[in-house]
Amino acid sequence: MQDSEAGTGACLACTHFGLHPVMPSVDPSGRSKDEADSLCTTHRARMTEGTCVLCGRRQAWLVLHETSDIGSCRPCYAARFGEEAARDVEAVWRALDEAASL
Ligand SMILES: [Zn+2]
Ligand SMILES: [Zn+2]
Secondary structure, three states: OOOOOOOOOEOHHHHHOOOOOOOEOOOOOOOOOOHHHHOOHHHHHHHHHOEOOOOOOOEOOEEOOOOOOOEEOHHHHHHHHOHHHHHHHHHHHHHHHHHHOO
16 A cells, blocks of 8 residues: 555654654554554554643644544644634634534
């Protein structure tokens, strides 16, 4: 299977959040289907606990995508991508809520 996403062997969370240094994932072959194996040991542990992969102290607020368990808390997200971006996310959620309650 050829899946070039996020490169080979680099932790998906380190890459996504632009961390330095980028740590190697626990499954450098990239063959595992378990998304946890695409993370470094630190991020893997936090993801399995359901906490923010960046600080490990708070509940994950936003996950990478619908089927992902890799998430960050709001303060970490805002610190990385800006308060604006965090508000945009909340605006989308509000819109979805409103659409669902119609
Ligand atoms: Zn990592
Ligand atoms: Zn955090």
